[in-house]
Amino acid sequence: MVKNITEKGSLSKPLIVYNRTESRAIDLAKTLSQQIIPVSTVKEAVEKSTIIFICLGDDAAVESTVDAVLKSTDVAGKLFVDCSTIHPDTTRRLAQLLESSGASFAACPVFGTPLMADAGKLLCVLAGRKECVDRVTPYCTGVMGHAVIDLSTKSENPGMASMLKVMGNTMISQMVSAISESLVVAEKSGLGVDALHSFLEVIFPGPYVDCSKRMISGDYHQRKEPLFAVDLARKDARHAMEMAKAVDARMKGVERVDEMLQAVKSHSGEKGDLTCIYGVAREAAGMKFENN
Template sequence: MKTSLELRLGWIGLGSMGIGLTKNLQKYISADSLTPLHYTNRTLSRGDSLKELGAVPCNTIGELAQCCDIVFSSISDDSILFSLVESFIASGNVAGKILVDTSTVHPDTSRLVNVKLSELGAKYIAAPVFGASPAANAGTVLFAVAGSDAAVSTVLPLLNAMSRKVLRTGEEPRKALLLKTTSNFLMAGLMELVAEAHVLGEKTGLGTTAVEELLQENFGPVIYNDSIRMTTGVYAPPKGVEPWSAVGLAIKDVKHGIDLAKQSDVNLPMGLLALDHLEQASAWGDKNDRDLDSTSIYGVVREEAGLDFETETVKDNCIKHKRSGN
C-alpha cells in the first residue's frame, strides 16, 4: 500500500479552521516536492493564500474527489457533511478512497456516513479537531481519530503535521465524536465559570487583572486562554471581523452534547446553562450585526450583573477597527 505522501491529497472546506490546517498540510507535503494539495470551497477565492503556497484549486467537490486518493473535509454542520458525502459518491468510483472529516458533527451522523461509504468500498475516518483558529494556524491543535487501523495509519503522518498530538479512540468513528462532544461540553462549562469569575472580580472591585493572573498561574492554559479571549475583547469582535470560534458553532456543539445526554438518561445542568447563555449571546450578535466568538457568554453574564455586554476594551477595539478603514 502506498504511503500518505505517495497519495494525492484533497481538502474540502476553508473556514476559520480549515484554512489554517491546510496551510500547514501544504507546507508539509511541499517540503519534499510531492504532489500538491488540491482544495475546493464554496468561495474559491478563500483559498488564494493557500494557492500561493502551491496548492491547486478545484471548482467542485466531484472534480476534487476524482483526482484525489485521500480527501479531508472541514465543514460547519451535519447537513453539509451529508451533502458533501453525496457529492463525493456522485463523482464516480470511490472504492479505496479515504474521507477524513475534521468537523464536529453528531456521533450518530458519523455512524451513518461510515456505513454509506463502507458499502461503496471507501474508508471513513472521523478526526474532529480541538482548538480555535489561532491553534489551527500554529499547528497546535489536537485531533481525536477513529477509523480502520489501516486507514488511520495511512493518514497519521498528515494529521501529525497539522497538530501537536493525535488521540486514537478506536475503529468506530462515532467514538472520536463522542470524545469531541464531551470536550465541547467541558469547554462551554469552563467558559461559563471564567466569565462568572471575571464579572465577580469586576463587581466586587477586585478587578479582572488579578483574576486573570490567578487563572494563568493556578488553573492551566485552557482556562487562561478563555480568559484572554474575554479580557482582550476577542469575545465580541468588531463588525466584519471573523471570531476565533463562532458562537453559532458552539451552540450546535453543545446541543449535540445535550442530545447525547438525553439519550443516555444523563442530566447536564451546566450544559443547559451554557447553551442558554450562548443563545442569548447569538441573539445579541444578530441584533447588532456582529459575528461573536463562543466566549461571548461573558457578555451575557455581564449583562445579568448589570454591566454592559461590551467591555471598554471591546468598544475601543471597534473604534480602532473603524478608524483603520476596515
C-alpha cells in the first residue's frame, strides 16, 4: 500500500511512515524509488501529516495507537483513515473519539492478499462522512486498489465498512474450510485432488484456485510466516459471531471454522495460517496434518 501511494498517489510531499518496529519502516524506505521519510514515533508521524492511514492487526493495536496520538499531539483538522479489520463498534468508537478532538475519520478496510496489495489490486471499502470519503477515494482506485465499494452514499456510519470487511473475511474462511474437506474426501475416495482442482479452475477461478494450490502444494504447512495468521482469522470469527448475536442471528459455519482454527493454533502456534485448516481436516479423517 505504501509503495503504491508513493508511486501512483500524485503526492506533493514525501510520504511519512511509522511502524511500531522501526527497522521495518527504515528497510521499506530503502526499497522504494520514491521518497518516503521513516519516523520513530507515532507523534512525529501525525504532526507532520494531514491525512493519516492506519493499518494494524487488531482492535487493541488500533485503539492503543489512536490513544497514544491523542495524548501526544493536536489532531485538529487532520483526517484519519483506518484500513484495519476491526469490530464495527470499535470503528464507530474511534470515529467519535477523533471527531470530538477536532479530527475527521473515514473507514477504509481492504480485501486482498499481500501480492494483490503490491500490485495495487485491492478492493477498498469506504464508509463515513461523504466529505471525508471523497478525500480518500483518490488513493483507492488506480492507486491502492482496482475497485471501491463506497458505503457513504447510503449512510455516514463508518462501522458499516468494518461490518462488510468482517463478513467478507468469514466467507473466505468458510471457503477455505469447504475446499479443505472436499480435498480430503477427494484424496481418500480415489477421485484425486487434481480432479477437484480442475473443477475449481473452471467453475471458481481466482481465490478458490489459489487456496487449493496452497493446500495441494503443501505451502500451508511449509510457510515460515503466515499469509493470514490464525490469531487474526479467529479475531474475525469472534467479531462475526458477536455481530450475529447482536441481531439475534447465528453463524454456525463460522462457529465450525473457529473450532478448526483452534486446532490450527494448537498444532502450529501463532505462525499457523488460515489454510492450515486443511491439515486439521486431514487429521479428522485419520491422515497426517502435513500432506507430504
